Each structure stands twice: as C-alpha cells, then as structure tokens.
Amino acid sequence: MRNKLLHIIYLTFTFFLFSCSNAIDELLPLTRAQLSIELKNDLDVDRQEEIKTIRFIVFNSVSGGVKLDVNKRVVLAAPGTATDITAQVLTVTPDNDIMVIVIVNEPHSLTSELDGITTLGALQNVDYNIAGILNSDGEIVSSTGMPMTGVIRGISVVSEETKTVEMVIERAVARVDIFLEATDGGAVTGYTNGSTSVTLHNFTRNSYFVMGNEANGTRDNVDPSKNYGKVMENVPTSDLLEETWTAGTTTTWAYSSASDAKNKRLLCSFYIGERIFKSDYSDRLAVSMTNVLKGPPSVTGIAGKVIETITKVDNSGTPTVQPFTEIRRNNVYQITARVGKIGIQIITISVEGWGEAQDIDLDMYL
Template identity: 70%
Template sequence: MRKKLLHIICLASMILLFSCSGDVTDELPALTRAQLSINLLNNGDVDQQEEINSIRFIVFGSTPGGVRLDVNEHILLSTPETATDIDAQLLKVTSSNDILVVVIANEPQSLTSKLDGIASHWTLQDMLYDISDILNSDGQIISTTGMPMIGVVRGISIAPDETQKVEMVIERAVARVDVFLEAIDGGAVTGYTAGSTSVTLHNLSHDSYFVMGNVGNGTRDNADSSKNYGKVKENVPEIDLLTDTWTAATSDTWAYSSATGAKNRRLLCSFYTAERIFKSDYSDRLAVSMAYVPKGPSDVTGITEKVIETITKVDDKGSPTAQPFTEIRRNNVYQITARVGKIGIQILTVTVEDWGDRQDIDLDMDL
C-alpha cells in the first residue's frame, strides 16, 4: 500500500519579456508581454516518481488598482507522464513589481470548476477540499486524478525586457501515516494473520485548505507573515475526526535475525490524512490501535488507542529535543514503528519523512 515518493523541483525559466509587435495578431496595447517557461524535474530516484495527469498555472500581478489575475491556465495531459517527461509550458504574463505564481498538479475534479472561476488570490487561499475526493475505496490515491501537488512563489518583480529564472518546489497536498512492524530480540517472532491482525488509526481528518506555500519557495514559515501564503486547519470539530482500520488480507511471520540485510521491520499499512494543527489538550491527536499481532508461535499482542502526545526531535547534530506533537503537515510521511519482542509490543520510534529532506523524530512509548 505504500505509495512511492517524489521530490519534484519546478524550474521556471522565467521570464523573457518583450514589447508588443504589430506582427502579432493578439496585441495587448500598453502591456508588456512575457514568456513563463515551466520545467518539472525529479530528484533522480526512479522509485520516487509520481505520475502527473494535469497542471494548472495561476499568476497574479500587482497593479496600481490592486492585485489582479493575470493567468489561469489548466492543461490536461493526454496520457499520464512523470515530471521529467513533461514539455516546458509557455505562459503570457505582464510586467509587475509583485508577481504571485501558483502551480497545481493533479487537481481534484471536484475543484476544477472553482479553480476555473478563481479571480482573487484571497479566494484561492481560502479554498477548502476534502482529501476523500482523491481516494478510492481502498484508501489509495485514484490513479486517474493522481497525487495533488502545489507550489507557490511570490514577490517576483519583472520589468520590460528583463529575463529571470525562478526555482520552485511543488509538494503533495496530503500527509501519509505508515505503520511498520519490527521483530526485535534474539528469537522473537512476529507478523500478521489474514482476517485477524488489524491496525486502526484514530483522529484522521479529511478537510484541508487546498493551496499552501512551501518552505523551499520562501512562502511558508516566515516570521514576516506577508511573505507566506496559505492557511492550516485548526480546532477541527470532533464530528470531523475519523477512524480508519486496515485488516490483513494475507498472512506472514518472520523471526528476528541479526544477519546483514535481514528485513526485521516491514510495512503493514498506510493512511492518508489532511494537514492540520492539533488542539492543545491532546484531544484530537493521532492515536494507534493494533490487534491480534503475532508474538511468538502461539501468542498474540496489541495496543488500544495509544495517543501520540510527545515527540523528541533529533537535530542535525544528533541532539534530542523534547517537544509536543503539534501538527500534521502536508508532504510529510509519518512512520510509526511497533516493535515486538519476547515480552510484548512497544512503539519506540516515530519518524517524520519529508518528501524532500528527511527529519527524524523519536517517540518513547512503552506499552
């Protein structure tokens, strides 16, 4: 069930401007023409590619009368392509001292009419979507839609006859939770049993703001809020919190091995969830239940609604810093590892795997 990862770089070879010519039939008097060339590149890992079915380019420019929509172009690809296979797209833009560019890949069909009618960058920022619209009955991304991905860059100043190059990162608009099972200790045996072993994730949510800025583009997490773009859901009502359960369809067991390359840790299941900030009282934080997990040849073990409250983040120097688990952020994979030994089951490590750079978070949770 684990989806392949991708860190997509959007290279905007931007922007070639030139004056209107009488030879051009669609003249725009008193406006400056420009070409916006967008190229998509991946990180070179063929196992981390996503297919792209559609791309939308939205450009807002600052004018004396205020911010106005300059470009809103939706391109459907005849066949799904990976980032490196998509030809550069050329867009006409006008000169401005404060341009905002939004790139959307694989937009949900439920949002297409709304995106077609966007006229204000404030309306775009406030747009909501339900991630269940992009999931099939098995909880996986619908292939005909693909993984929605978004990039935002702002503050671009373009004068007539100027050429610029802008690098953009586009990121997935969802988060994912992976649950792993690991055998530890000499001789420990674990695994899963068809129709019995189950994993339940509590306090999932599906509602999210659609468009969000990116740290890599300088449009998120700035102390100066005027440089940021986007919103994150807070104080999600209890009625909107969900549970989802995976039950093993096949059976497998494995024993701990110290041999080089031994696969003591294996993926059980994955869940997609929306980006949001948790409440301060822990009442809506993620929790995990596991049932009928084999612990040896004849015994089973499990846990019930273990809430993930406190995490210890390890910095680039290897120093741990304890902090609350405060949010689910898009474009992150939250990996929860349950370890089974001779005594019982423990969840000792939660790692946050960004679809770009990796960050490690350790969670001590004795069960």
C-alpha cells in the same frame, strides 16, 4: 534525513513587446512576459509522482492592489514523472511583485471552483476532501494522481529581461505508515489473516488545498505577510475519523542479525489531511492494534494510544523530540510496533521523507 521536496520547477520569464489587434491599441504597444515552465528530473524515483494536469495561477501587485493575471489549466497529453513541459508557455504582465501558484493533478471536483478563482483570498479558502481521490483500497486513484501545489512570490522582472526562478511543488496530503518489527534475539512476530488489525484514530480527510512551501519562502516565515495559505484547526469532534486495516494474509518472522534481514515490515498506510491539533491532546492521532503475534501462539495489542511527541531530524542529521502539534502535508509519519522482551509503550513518532522507509523509529513495544 530524506529530502521531502518533490519536483523542482524552473520558471523562465522572457519579456517582449507586441501590439494588440485593435487599431487604436496598436499605437500603444504593451509589454508582456513569456513564461516558460520546465520540470527538473533529479532521478530520485521515490520523490516523483505522475503528472497528469498542471494549473498556473499568476497574480501581480501582491503586496497591495493584487490583480489576477493568469489562470490556466493544462492537460498533459502524455503524463509521466518529471514530465518536460517546456512547451507550455504563458503570457503574463511584467511586474515587480509577482506571485506564481502551480497546482498539479487537481481533484476533478475542484476544477470548476479553481477555474473561477480571481482572488488570493478565494484560492486560500479552497478546501477538499482527500477521500474523493482515494480508491476502495485507500490508494490515490490513477485518474487523478497525487495532488501537488507550490507557491512562490516576490518575483520581479522588467522589460527586455530574462529571469529563471526555481520553485518546488509538494504533495497536498500526508501519510501515516504502520510497521511491525522483531527487535532482538528470540523475538518472533507477525500477523494473522482476518484477525490482526490496526486502527488509526482522530484523523481528518479535509484540508485546505493550496499552501505555501518553506523551500519557496512562502511558509514558516517569522513575518506572516510573506506566508501564503492556512491550516485547518479546532476541528469539531464530529469531523474526526477512524479507519481500520485488517490483515488479509498470515505471516510470521523471527528476528535475525543478518545484514539483509527484513526484521521490520509494513503493515498498512493511511492518507490524511493537513491539520493543527488542539493543545489539550484531545484530537491528536491515536493507534490501536489487536492480535499481533508475539512468540506464537500468544498475541498482544494496544488500545487507542495517543501520540504526544514526534522525532524530527534537522539538516545536520541530529534527531530532536518535539511535541506532536500538527500534521503537515508532504510528510510521512512512521509508527513502528516493536516486538521484544519488554511491555508495550509508545515513545515517539518519526517524520520521514516520502518514499521507501529508511530509519523508522516510532516505538510501540509489544
């Protein structure tokens, strides 16, 4: 399975002594830490996003008596993928229970609220609507860039110690990709300008903004005290949305067994918010398709098919089918409508890494 992590951040803590400017305070030198931040470039372009702004929030004594130490937003003069930001240095207070939150490309609408954050509880409750960062074509607006967050805790550094901590940041949105595929000999499929359409039902745009990361040890722990963040659930029916893509061109293709054949092609994508579904399936994602070509001139489609299961691949590469219970950030949920000789059926939906599609095997047979 593709690695769905995004950027790796190196946090280097170097502690030193300095004196305050106040004459009285100069008698009591304080220990401070210089926090140097660097992004690692792993050369995987499918995992990189342009970084425009980066915010560092540091809390001390996280397990009890938590205190805000740093809240600083940096605007990068020359945005770029995996930008080297080693020059960004923060002064923080040494502690044996430090939490660092990194926020990249925060939506402009959240800057004022994030500037005022002083508690972990307030940060956890920040929510945003991803519609505000999408343009009229449904793509992430260039002025903001892809919002990303990372949370790591349990950092302990003492005076005269240098420590490097590795963490990841992940996208704060999910994506649904819809593909169309010709699957066997003689199969012909395609779409028609202004006629073929795909509708995604029961998705939401709202999500809590900052969430812990499994790779950083701040999400999915059996001990909930080690986790940070929360996910929207029990969303009112009035908040569920649907969006329709309509083909802007006409294209047809036939199945080919050639090794370089493009039997499977992307129709459309939708950005959606992280959310937990209700147990009764009433708010799970559903898909409708109309006027999909099946051996022209005939057409076929599907109406509001609810997706109930999902295929995941473990670290050994073994796929397993599980109930579809939630939408997670930094995941791509890929659905493929397959044109062959049997009727229409949704079997499962696969979770893939961000980037160009590889093995796409949600099956809607047409």
